[in-house]
Amino acid sequence: MKISIERATLLRAVAQAQSVVERRNTIPILANVLIEAEGDTASFRATDLDIEVVDRAPAKVERAGATTVGAVTLHEIVRKLPDGALVSLTDDGVSGRLTVEAGRSNFSLATLPREDFPVMASAEYSAEFTAKSGVLRRLFDKSKFAISTEETRYYLNGVYMHVADGEDGRMLRCVATDGHRLARIDAALPAGAEAMPGIIVPRKTVGELRKLLDDDEAEIGVSVSETKIRFATTDITLTSKVIDGTFPDYTRVIPKGNTRRLEVDAKDFARAVDRVATVSSERSRAVKMQLDEDRLILSVNAPDSGNAEEELAVAYADERLEIGFNAKYLLEIASQVDRENAVFLFNSSGDPTLMREGNDTSAVYVVMPMRV
Structure with missing residues (x-):
């Protein structure tokens, strides 16, 4: 050669x-x-x-x-x-x-x-479709932060990609959760994807796939079977085994009755959380959110190193609420917001909180609170 x-x-x-x-x-x-x-x-x-x-x-x-x-x-x-x-x-x-x-x-x-050199055996694919690179990137980028790293729950070590019923009909959906937070992202169902089996795309594959999805307008060929998934551009073909396991019923975790609504500038919120969390050396330190009419106070109490507090002007018209979250989880979820405002929907200080981007329901996040 x-x-x-x-x-x-x-x-x-x-x-x-x-x-x-x-x-x-x-x-x-x-x-x-x-x-x-x-x-x-x-x-x-x-x-x-x-x-x-x-x-x-x-x-x-x-x-x-x-x-x-x-x-x-x-x-x-x-x-x-x-x-x-x-x-x-x-x-x-x-x-x-x-x-x-x-x-x-x-x-x-x-x-x-x-x-x-071992060459991966070609599979019979039960569904083949094409999707824009930008669509696939959004589905995986916005969900991958919630992938579990716990090896014992191996079926959570990836992104669950499947066809689901959404508010606007059948959707292509990606879901990831580690039990503490959950991301559910929807996109319009591409032609040919209707018969796609639900599969769990492993964490490493999601990372490798990201390198194929630079050009938003590029068409990516996707082929899916019960055991494998293949992504193909004109130059690159990525084939991966899928995780052999059953993804849990995530719909039970997504709260439906949360009525207390907080709307806040996503970037201001993320920066404020990052600042108050600085006083704590522990990454998992809880950030307390105190909500009153059109006012949010973020605070961290770290007995070893000090306290921090910051106030933000927000849109909130419900009764007073105090709730705590892992600072890292709040930052990761807030960083997913592409629009100007993040909307949080609360029930009580002990129930899961829902977060979305403005009124857009195609990207929904759930985070479990912490005791503060």
Whole structure:
């Protein structure tokens, strides 16, 4: 195999591949990227046996072929090469080495046989549809902060993507929760997604997917089966196993009778929470919210380090309320708001609180209170 490829193109392809590779590997071939060259294209494939990414890039192919080489090492080399460099990758198929040349730089890297590289079996997909990159990014970006990191509740270690009944009919919905907070995000149901099974997309896959969704208007092909999900752009295909488990009935957690309504400028609120939480070294320190007519007082009482209090002008016309929340959870939820105002709906100091963006019900968040 012998190819020449522009440095920026190669870096983008290898960066996507090496991020899938697990750093601590007991199977040497899984630390490698499979490079395949044919026609005028080179493809770079990496896998951890749960996720597989294939990135296709234009290249001048002088001799077709394939080999595998350490993904992290190749990425580091390409990253350190000068901008605009033309990189030559040569594998003679005999020496077990891949030569990387660019200008006066020359590297010789150990390879492993391409036959040893595991390729993820293709699945029969029960639903295939396309969606705008911006739509998918919103669904996953706004829900991923609530993914649980608790390994014992493995079925919460991802985003539950499914078809649901919304206020405006059938919707494509993403839900994540860790038991303390919950995010439920809706989008219009794309044509072809009606028969999609409900699946749990793993946390790592959600992180890798984010790299495919830069161009808001790009069309992303999505294929779903009971066991796998595949996202495809013109250049990149990301295939992932889904979490084998049942996502709990999240609808029971979303309060329906919360009537006490607080409307506040989202950015002002987030900044004020961040400021008062500064006095506490504990990330989980409760922030107390005291609500009175058109007035909100945020306070933190940290006996070891001090107290803090800040007052905000808000829209609130219900009876007086005192309620506490984990400062980190409040900040994460407030940071999801794209519109000017955040609306909080309370019932009592011991019940879950609902938060949304203005009157938009396509993004709903729930956070459990803390005792203060």
